Amino acid sequence: MDVAIVGIGIHPFGRHEGVSGRQQGAYAVREALKDAGVSWADIQFAVGGSHSAGDADSLVSDLGLTALPFVNVYNGCATGGSSLIMADTLIRSGAHDLGIVVGFDKHPRGAFDTDPATLGIGSWYGETGLMLTTQFFALKAQRYLHDHGISRSALAKVAVKAYYNGSLNPNAWRRLPLGEEEVNASVMLSHPLTQYMFCSPGEGGVALVLCRADRARKYTDKPVYLRSAELRSRLFGSFEVFSPWLAVERAESPSEQASRAAFEAAGIGPAEVDLAQVQDTDCGTEISHLAECGLCKHGEQEELLRTGATSIGGSLPVNTDGGCIANGEPIGASGLRQIHENVSQLRGAAGARQVPGEPKVAFSHVYGAPGVSACTVITT
Amino acid sequence: MTKSRLIDDGLFIQADDGPRLVGSSCRSCGTTTFPRQESCPKCTRVDMADSILPRRGTLWSFTVQGFRPKPPYAGPAEFVPYGVGYVELPGAVLVEAVLTENDPERLHIGDEMELVLRPLRRDPDGTEVLTFAFAPAR
Numbered sequence: 001m002d003v004a005i006v007g008i009g010i011h012p013f014g015r016h017e018g019v020s021g022r023q024q025g026a027y028a029v030r031e032a033l034k035d036a037g038v039s040w041a042d043i044q045f046a047v048g049g050s051h052s053a054g055d056a057d058s059l060v061s062d063l064g065l066t067a068l069p070f071v072n073v074y075n076g077c078a079t080g081g082s083s084l085i086m087a088d089t090l091i092r093s094g095a096h097d098l099g100i101v102v103g104f105d106k107h108p109r110g111a112f113d114t115d116p117a118t119l120g121i122g123s124w125y126g127e128t129g130l131m132l133t134t135q136f137f138a139l140k141a142q143r144y145l146h147d148h149g150i151s152r153s154a155l156a157k158v159a160v161k162a163y164y165n166g167s168l169n170p171n172a173w174r175r176l177p178l179g180e181e182e183v184n185a186s187v188m189l190s191h192p193l194t195q196y197m198f199c200s201p202g203e204g205g206v207a208l209v210l211c212r213a214d215r216a217r218k219y220t221d222k223p224v225y226l227r228s229a230e231l232r233s234r235l236f237g238s239f240e241v242f243s244p245w246l247a248v249e250r251a252e253s254p255s256e257q258a259s260r261a262a263f264e265a266a267g268i269g270p271a272e273v274d275l276a277q278v279q280d281t282d283c284g285t286e287i288s289h290l291a292e293c294g295l296c297k298h299g300e301q302e303e304l305l306r307t308g309a310t311s312i313g314g315s316l317p318v319n320t321d322g323g324c325i326a327n328g329e330p331i332g333a334s335g336l337r338q339i340h341e342n343v344s345q346l347r348g349a350a351g352a353r354q355v356p357g358e359p360k361v362a363f364s365h366v367y368g369a370p371g372v373s374a375c376t377v378i379t380t
Numbered sequence: 381m382t383k384s385r386l387i388d389d390g391l392f393i394q395a396d397d398g399p400r401l402v403g404s405s406c407r408s409c410g411t412t413t414f415p416r417q418e419s420c421p422k423c424t425r426v427d428m429a430d431s432i433l434p435r436r437g438t439l440w441s442f443t444v445q446g447f448r449p450k451p452p453y454a455g456p457a458e459f460v461p462y463g464v465g466y467v468e469l470p471g472a473v474l475v476e477a478v479l480t481e482n483d484p485e486r487l488h489i490g491d492e493m494e495l496v497l498r499p500l501r502r503d504p505d506g507t508e509v510l511t512f513a514f515a516p517a518r
Contacts, residue, residue, distance in 0.1 A: 110450060111447075111449070111450065113449075113450035113451065113452075115452070116452070122388055122390070122391075122415065123388075123452060124387045124388040124391065124511065126451075126452035126453060126454075127387065127452055127453065127454040127500070127511075128387065128453075128454075128455075128478055128500060128511045129445060129449050129453045129455055129462065129464075129478065130464060130476055130477075130478070131449070131452070131453075132445070132449055135443055135445060135464050138443035139441040139442070139443050139464070139465070139466065140441070142441045142442060142443060142489070143440065143441035143489070146441075146489050187446065187447075188444075188446050189446050189447055190443045190444065190445060190446055191442075191443050191444040191446070191484040192443075192484070193443075236411075236421055236422045243476060244414060244415065244475070244476050245403070245413060245414035245415075245473045245474060245475050245476060246440075246466060246473065246474040246476075247411070247422070247473065247474070248468065248471070248472070248473065248474065
């Protein structure tokens with residue numbers, strides 16, 4: 001039983017004083033229901049989560065007490081992807097016909113302040129100033145640029161593209177285009193990454209209505225099919241965020257593992273992808289993740305950026321809605337935002353940022369602590 | 381004389397040449413971890429012995445922390461940017477550590493580094509709290 005996405009809803013990303021994360025989640029659910037032309041009472045199951053804005057299953061208080069099974073997912077940056085995998089399995093197995101996934105969040109300003117104890121790391125790691133995601137992304141960028149002969153000037157080009165795409169997206173947080181000079185001149189947070197090369201923790205909500213593929217046209221003229229959704233954690237030897245130590249030997253990353261599994265399960269190769277959303281916590285990771293996901297060769301990224309290949313009109317548009325850099329990262333909602341964007345693009349409904357040429361295959365990839373990745377392939 | 385203590389005794393072992401970092405080594409497959417842990421993340425067996433880590437290694441990657449981290453960071457009241465890097469200790473592990481050098485132009489992948497102890501802060505009774513760091517090798 002194949003699975004289709006027949007409704008999408010988003011609460012704009014950014015900062016929304018006085019609006020709780022739960023409210024943003026409920027808003028996204030109502031928008032997705034409206035988009036699919038169904039009511040909350042039609043929904044047979046729900047899966048969702050937030051990292052810091054409350055339990056997703058409590059949304060039934062606002063959406064309606066219909067006794068539906070509602071499973072909370074708490075899986076860091078992979079919360080959205082994991083929710084989608086569960087929903088996909090529930091429909092594919094024949095257990096249910098119509099369900100919804102939802103992700104939302106609301107984080108305070110500034111870098112995440114994760115407690116080392118939640119990851120089994122001693123308090124010394126936080127006290128000595130090592131418990132920062134920003135440091136990992138800088139360390140990864142430094143090593144990646146060194147290993148693959150990419151110049152630091154490539155980093156700012158990623159940010160410029162992100163802010164430009166964000167300026168075309170009414171739901172984005174950062175909607176002001178910025179030039180390379182402004183990006184490079186912003187505060188150096190963690191060498192070689194400046195403030196405008198990083199995404200910020202933020203707020204937002206996204207929901208998707210899914211159904212059995214054979215019933216998709218009951219809800220929409222433009223169904224989009226979920227061909228695969230795969231989740232992976234770390235292998236021994238991979239280089240991941242919040243690692244007090246690394247093995248001397250290097251292994252494939254969760255992104256390499258999850259993306260390959262997603263392409264294999266879909267029976268679609270990276271060369272067939274018309275557009276991609278990849279985790280861009282910072283400019284360095286958009287660059288490295290493109291190659292880790294098989295969308296280009298290691299070291300090829302600088303040329304892709306220079307020629308505009310990853311821009312909306314290019315041969316492989318990447319992070320067409322502005323990515324995490326222009327949307328911020330509300331952890332629970334971030335992975336589902338990518339799917340929302342991919343569905344909008346495949347429907348031809350992405351407005352000013354629409355990828356030309358009627359794209360048919362879209363890929364998404366999230367990465368987060370403590371070394372997890374979730375990838376999906378969707379098609380028309 | 382100022383009293384001092386190590387930030388976490390579990391990270392160190394007293395060797396002839398002073399405190400050294402200590403990890404665990406798997407008796408079964410030889411994998412080394414830092415800090416100590418009870419089980420081997422590679423072969424999954426629960427058979428680990430203490431392993432004193434080399435004092436010197438090479439810089440694998442680096443950055444400079446440019447803003448004051450939120451708590452639980454417990455560094456000095458006046459924030460000074462600090463280097464952070466992974467140092468590859470040959471045949472053992474890559475250890476993530478504060479670096480004594482905070483000028484990125486003076487750090488290079490492949491630089492020789494050595495273990496030092498460095499004051500982080502003082503306890504309320506004035507005791508100096510020392511942590512490990514790596515300095516460019518002389």
